[in-house]
Amino acid sequence: MNAQRSEKLTFALLLAATIIVVLPVLVIIGIVIKNGVGAITWEFISTAPRDGMRAGGILPAIVGTFCLMIGAMLFAVPLGVFSAIYLNEYAGDNLLTRLIRLAIINLAGVPSVVYGLFGLGVFVMFFKFGTSILAGAMTLSIMNLPVIITASREALSNVPQSFREVSLSLGATRWQTIRHVVLPNALPGILTGIILEVGRAGGETAPILFTVAAFSLPFLPHSVFDQCMALPTHLYAISTQVPNIGLDVRYATAMVLLAVVLIVNFFSIMLRMRLRRRRQW
């Protein structure tokens, strides 16, 4: 077989592998929608569960998930973005920054359930927040931190050095340079990373399992020290803990969760595409 022929065959095989990798995601989304859409009613998304979660809706879980997403970002975003600025704009390459870098990649790889343990011990027990929205949001935010730092740092380092040099050569200070030249140009990239993590905060289960989640709580939270329901834990509970729940209700819950997460991701993808089109340096 000559080189060109074997090349064609190999590329076809690679394409096949790629399809096998990407196709399941569409299958999963398809299955969830097909089986769940029938059970989605206005009542389902606007009322609390009744009858041991076998009837009624999932409103408290939706609200709880949004509370956790927002809460997690309140902590993680400022801390993460500032850390990224430090690492990219101020820190040189020395032992300390290497340690920080190592810490960040390690944090990014820690299993989510270990974050759950950490949140349980530190926020629930040590700081005595109890199982609460506060403890859960803090736990999620620490889990989100490394990714936000990494994404922000990448966005910052994509701003051309020449922009910084121009600003400095005009006598601007370091912070002025960051504030007026670097940050505005890195912002879309930073936002992309943040939105991605909002989605992850909404979909994670293990870290909130013992820090915030209520099994069933048919009313909405009033303060950050309340427990709340959340979509992922709710799906877990009705799938494994509660017998005799209609499969369509479970699929519908999965569909709502998937919708929340995918819509958030969709925004992130749109933002990045716009960013790529706009960038011209």
Place this chain on the structure above:
Amino acid sequence: MVAPNTGDSTPAKVATRDLSVWYDDEQALKSISLDIRHNELLGIIGPANSGKTTFLRTLNRLIDRTPGIRVSGQVRLDGRDIFQDIPVEELRTRVGMVFALPVPLPMSVFDNVAYGPRRHGIGNRKALAELVEESLWAASLWDEVKDRLDEPAMNLSGGQQQRLCIARALAVQAEVILLDEPCSGLDPVSTSMVEDALVGLKENHTIVLVTNVIAQAARISDRTAFFLMGELIEVDGADKLFTLPADERTAGYIEGRYG
């Protein structure tokens, strides 16, 4: 080493003494002693990696940003040591820099020129407008862009962008302007417009022009310095250096034996 050229009676605007620069273990500049006079246009020529750009970036301390950099010796601006006596922001305000490729910031023409003054606390719209006009005028760009001030600076042609960068340095009232091969990306017409702008600026500014085109240095510089492998080989009036160089290596470079 070359003795500092002090034949002129006016004190130097910028003076370096035994200036050496290392990148980690590699010495990029070797004991440079050079006086740059008030309101002269000093050309710097030399092959790639001869230290021209390093020299330029040392004069306004942009070199500080390079990891692993080490500097020894002195640089004085109007007699004051730039590493000790002058805050770095002030130094960079007074000693402006124009880079090899034009770097318009991603904002409008007006905002580009106003960027520096705004950082120095000028917020008054009218004062800014005047300053912008003056600077663009001095960079020989006003007529071409006066109706396009709100357009993104990226829309200008290469030659216009480069003059915009000069105007930007003028807007913070730079006294010394450093230019690092400013015409390397430009066509002949744009090149001659930038050159004309530089010659016009000479009246009130000290200009240091690094160039890889020997003819450009010969055309517009008052004096020319020749760098080779981190050393200052010689510096002399352009008429002399290009016709009767004192050093064999300068002659070799001008005749194009290397580079």
Place this chain on the structure above:
Amino acid sequence: MDQPIVQTRGLNLYYGDFQALKDINLSIKPRQITALIGPSGCGKSTLLRAINRMNDLIAGVRVEGEVFIGGENIYAPDMDIVAMRKRVGMVFQRPNPFPLSIKENITFGPIIHNTLKQEGLDNLLERTLQAVMLWDTLKDRLNQSALSLSLEQRQRLCIARLLAVMPDVLLMDEPCSALDPAATQRIEELLHELKAQYTIIIVTHNMQQAARVSAECGFMLLGELVEFSETGQMFTNPTDQRTEDYISGRYG
């Protein structure tokens, strides 16, 4: 007079809407060095890369006209590009040896073209490295990484890697721009050696280099081939005003 080995006829090249080459008609004679000069952005590298279809790699490139290598139009639809590139080798601005051993760099071409057995490994290594004057320095360290070499040695290795596939034409895109004066001089000497066997087309931003090494020379400006003539003629008595402007340093 030899037949031209490379010929372009009405060659136009576009990057999207931008026309980078305008109606280029060029004839390159075999076994001599031809230089292409001009200010940056004039299209000289683009023209060079059109001669072995390296431009195919760039999205949005459109080519009109013909390029003949030894009488064969390489832009013909049924052209075997791979076989053509084997005949028309290229040396790049930045030396780019593969991150493999010195030996693997040299054997790369012969292995993919199944010619290694015919020549034999030892012969191949000695022939190519001798030709670029690296044999004596490197013969005992052929298994070391090519990235351990100096810039000049890397560029020589890249040339040796090319000679291993026995091309007819060598395209060189500013091969000395990353090198210091002494290395430049030695590479130029190497070019003089090589031209006995190979047709060399060199793109350079250094006019003096073109004057030193080439027999014929083309001056390009804004995508046009302004002037093409015998090198001595071009540098002493150019026919076009723009050539004269460039040679006397009015640009850049």
Place this chain on the structure above:
Amino acid sequence: MRTTTTPLQRIWEFFVEKLIFLSGFTAIIFVVLLFLFLLKEGLAVFKTVSPQEFIAGKSWYPISKPPQFGILPLILGSLAVTIGAAAIAVPFGVASAVYIAEVAPPRLKEYLKVGIELIAAIPSVVIGFIGMVALAPIVANVFDLPTGLTALSASLMLALMAMPTTVSIAEDAISGVPREYKEAALALGATHWQAIYRVILRAAAPGILAAVMLGIGRVIGETMAVMMITGNSAQIPHTLLQPVRTLTATIAAEMGETMRGSPHYTALFAIGIVLFLITFIVNFTADLFLRRAEARR
């Protein structure tokens, strides 16, 4: 206009910069805190069992009397699932990384990347749910098993979850190989595929290894999906067709029922330490590879 900054501005900048420095250290503080905390709570288990019994003990019966805390079945459970997932994820992941980085036309490349990102976006509890209700019955049918909740089902779903990490990092590594190598190879008359497998893949090898490691790290740390699909039986696995229980699932499933400070509670934290150490090693090695890849450019 020489006066450049006002005192107020300077004070403001001072504080902003200090805040920035402080944030830089928080990441380190959290890692140290996380590890110290796990140590503090987890090491107490060794009052009840010896380290050998804990790591090599063959039975995990935390609520029998006396309780038995041997995590060997859990380690082997994690291992079985991980090997199964890696066996699928590595070849397919690397193949599609090559396809996306080198072969796919630009338009298709965009769509494929979005598709890969969507996989990453699906919450693991949804993957677990689908595995449980849609995949497990199929597996049970095909292999004629009493239940489809097995290591194999989990491996299949986890391979999918490892994909985004593996593909995108490997793709970065491949696209990061300097263009010049490819040009040089093509200029020697190589076909595109010859350039890929003889030069590009070898130049990208450290990055691809890192991608594989990080994908595996993702699988080891995954919790919800394995908890829902593996069948959660803490026995030493002999084939992929039987139920297993992983380290992560054990923590998630049992933490809700323990008393604070009880041996069971500390045992779960000790499992946390084990997980932390495993992922630390995985990430650390992957980072070494990545830095080697970077140094090569």
